[in-house]
Amino acid sequence: MSAYGHEMEREYSIRSLESRGGSELGSRYAVESGFYMTSFAATIFIGGLVTVGILLVTLLIALAVMLQSCQSSRAGVVEIAKASDDYSYCKMYALHAELNSLEVEADYFPSVCRVLAIQYLKAGLYTRDLNFTMWMIESYFSTLSPTPDGLDVVLLDIDYVVAPSPQCTKLLMDGIDPCGNVDDIKEANHLKQMLTLKLFLSLQASGWPVILISRKPEGQRNATTELLISAGYGDWASLIMRVDDEMQMDSRGYISRQRTILQEGGFRITCLISCQMDALMGPNLGKRVFKLPNPLYYDFQRLTERKKLA
CATH class of the missing domain: 3.40.50.1000 (HAD superfamily/HAD-like)
Known part of the structure; x- marks a missing residue:
């Protein structure tokens, strides 16, 4: 094989390695950029969401009770006025x-x-x-x-x-x-x-x-x-x-x-x-x-x- 042929084969091999190396680096980068969470952290996060939900429901119930109380008070005022x-x-x-x-x-x-x-x-x-x-x-x-x-x-x-x-x-x-x-x-x-x-x-x-x-x-x-x-x-x-x-x-x-x-x-x-x-x-x-x-x-x-x- 001529020297020119050896040179072409070496360049081809280098390009092939570089191509594979880039792919491996890209794959590694994709994994590292994802959101990673342990099971303990996930449990805390879900618990927090549940707590917030319960607080919102409690607040809605309290508002409903207050509204009903105001309506009853108004009805009482009307009755007393009568x-x-x-x-x-x-x-x-x-x-x-x-x-x-x-x-x-x-x-x-x-x-x-x-x-x-x-x-x-x-x-x-x-x-x-x-x-x-x-x-x-x-x-x-x-x-x-x-x-x-x-x-x-x-x-x-x-x-x-x-x-x-x-x-x-x-x-x-x-x-x-x-x-x-x-x-x-x-x-x-x-x-x-x-x-x-x-x-x-x-x-x-x-x-x-x-x-x-x-x-x-x-x-x-x-x-x-x-x-x-x-x-x-x-x-x-x-x-x-x-x-x-x-x-x-x-x-x-x-x-x-x-x-x-x-x-x-x-x-x-x-x-x-x-x-x-x-x-x-x-x-x-x-x-x-x-x-x-x-x-x-x-x-x-x-x-x-x-x-x-x-």
């Missing part, structure tokens, strides 16, 4: 009925107000109001003493204490007894009678002359006296009832007239106690006036607050 509207409506209706001494028939009295009045009894709010009023009266008299001349008197309205009246009880009983509400009303009246009698006896024991006043006609004196005695009353200073020429007067004018007669006769009205507005208006009211709570005229705001706490 209750406040009913309260204001019934309070104004009842207040004007009482101020004007209206003998409102049950059919014309708003049904929502009858329901709220029963709730006022069932929730125990009437009992609390009555006990608090009695406490105020007792606290007032704890600082006073009657004068020896016997002219300092207490004027007590008995019509809405000894016997139930249309305004205090009948109005509630008519048409709202499908759930046994009459028992609640009777219990409220019994409590009022019991606490008023306790107050009457306490005043007597302290030496206060108690004058009883009634809107009933003089012709019913014997029956009224028997009713008072059977209820536990006795030894009252006087029992005032309507005579014939007073029968045409409204109750507010009649009671106001009797107060004037007492004061003109030298008596000093230390306190006037009634559960009706007609007895607590006009001249010559005396030194202090106390209104006993009436089952018909309620304070629904306290009931609303009680529902908020429930």
Whole structure:
């Protein structure tokens, strides 16, 4: 073989080796540039992804709960607002009925107000109001003493204490007894009678002359006296009832007239106690006036607050 042939063969061999060498280097480079991860690292990576997923799901659940809570709160606000509207409506209706001494028939009295009045009894709010009023009266008299001349008197309205009246009880009983509400009303009246009698006896024991006043006609004196005695009353200073020429007067004018007669006769009205507005208006009211709570005229705001706490 010629020298030129040897030279060509050597160049061919070198090119072949270089070609194979380049291929091996490229292959090695491809392997080294890939993403290598051990099984431990892979476990940590997957665990991290799972943790992030759980946190995202928890966040979504928390947001959903918060949204539902906000919706419930808004619904509660609407309900309270509706209750406040009913309260204001019934309070104004009842207040004007009482101020004007209206003998409102049950059919014309708003049904929502009858329901709220029963709730006022069932929730125990009437009992609390009555006990608090009695406490105020007792606290007032704890600082006073009657004068020896016997002219300092207490004027007590008995019509809405000894016997139930249309305004205090009948109005509630008519048409709202499908759930046994009459028992609640009777219990409220019994409590009022019991606490008023306790107050009457306490005043007597302290030496206060108690004058009883009634809107009933003089012709019913014997029956009224028997009713008072059977209820536990006795030894009252006087029992005032309507005579014939007073029968045409409204109750507010009649009671106001009797107060004037007492004061003109030298008596000093230390306190006037009634559960009706007609007895607590006009001249010559005396030194202090106390209104006993009436089952018909309620304070629904306290009931609303009680529902908020429930």
